Amino acid sequence: MAVLVIADHDNAALKDNTHKAVTAAQKISGDIDVLVAGQGAQAAADAAGKIEGVRKVLLAESAELDQGLAEAFEALVVPLMANYDAVLIPSTSLGKNIAPRIAAKLDVAQISDAVEVVDANTFVRPIYAGNALETVQSSDAKKVITVRPTAFKAAAEGGSASVETIAAPAAPAKVKFVEQQIVQSERPELGAAKIVVSGGRAMGSAEEFQRVIEPLADKLGAAVGASRAAVDAGYAPNDYQVGQTGKVVAPDLYIAVGISGAIQHLAGMKDSKVIVAINKDGDAPIFQIADYGLVADYKTAVPELMSALDGSAK
């Protein structure tokens, strides 16, 4: 039984999420093909062929696939599933958009956000903002699984699979791409960073967020995150949101500045290796899960932290 992994990539490069989904797939089958769907994505497809354990790479290219339109992915993937018993997709915004549509067309359940593959039919997934873990056994012949990347190690490099170009489907008739605003950043990606510095409502303004959080992140080579309150108030862009309904991160070090620690926020970061909280309220719930808590006003604590970091050259 063969399985298909849908790659996360930006055409030029493959993202680590793909390697993690391959690791999840290895628990199901040894015959793993990777689908790279995009446009001008030969480089990403070549990279996918180098992942250890990959049998074959399928490359499909069209503007609509590149735009991530779910209807285009449905038309591409549903027929391909005649050859596969399972498809695994990292649970990025693309994965969440397309996977349920593919599942419904195949008339199967979706296993949403798997954090563990117990065996080919059994999966563990978080529910209730990660306050509970559900172990489910699927009776469907084919499985559609979105994979939470932070829960899996990346598969190693070392493969030499060939790349086969397949035809892209016709453009969907009832939906079209209008425009896109993607923020370009020099910083590491939130989902993949080793260190994340997040700011909360305490920042009070976008200017303050940029003055306080961003330099600290840059000093640490960290990605920047935010609470929903900070995002809603416009202090930080929406894709910075960490939490149940934002991004899930599990870096080596997560520093929460002026964030209270609502369960919806914790859902997105509580699997971080080390958690630091800076909050002036010693009773804030964030301290219940923080490894190191500093009860202080960030206005003094962050500058002190910056100079302490300077003093202890890396």
Next chain:
Amino acid sequence: MKVLVPVKRVIDYNVKPRVKADQTGVDLANVKMSMNPFDEIAVEEAVRLKEKGVATEIVAVSVGPTQAQETLRTALAMGADRAILVQANDQDLEPLAVAKVLKAIVAEESPEVVLLGKQAIDGDNNAVGQMLAALLEWPQATFASKIEIAGGAAKVTREVDGGLQTIEATLPAVITVDLRLNEPRYASLPNIMKAKKKPLDVKELASVGADVASRLKVLKVTEPAKRGGGIKVETAQDLVMKLKNEAGVL
């Protein structure tokens, strides 16, 4: 234009869920239940579309237990015109089953837009809207943070990794809403009173004729590993020392 808004009754978002000792699920006895927060946003958007003269009728629908009538009354108090409860008392339906039930309701009601929450905060599946769109063969616009409807199409700005994307879907279409689309209103007392008189139709699940068989068997529901208690540090200097020497993350 008719808008259908599916709403789900879930644990209130302020309540910390507790896993049952026998590992069969989450304890919902005597727990405060509310409308799924994303569905409030969907109802609010539908009401705003009606206030703008774009929508003419708003039908709220829930698939769930008898008590989901309260959730539907909330939708009516916010401004929905009618409500339908598909009563499913002993069963927790999977997203695919919910989507199939909603497909049957769409066939009866012929809405031009189905507006749903992107995700229910209990199951966290983020699936029903996309599944419904697939079953109907309608276009989908998920994670909406802005919706403009004109000329038989919906122009939707979507929250995606890295930023925002705008797509245009020909109606009829399924739209799922994200947190920043709007801020839902509180229902006023007069509107809560008025909502009691609005029509609420109850249908038995079996009468809808959808295949709601479970595909997944829940073997167990467990609590995630707890984090060990941490410590408080006195100064930023201490913190950096500990992160370097003790935690080894700097």
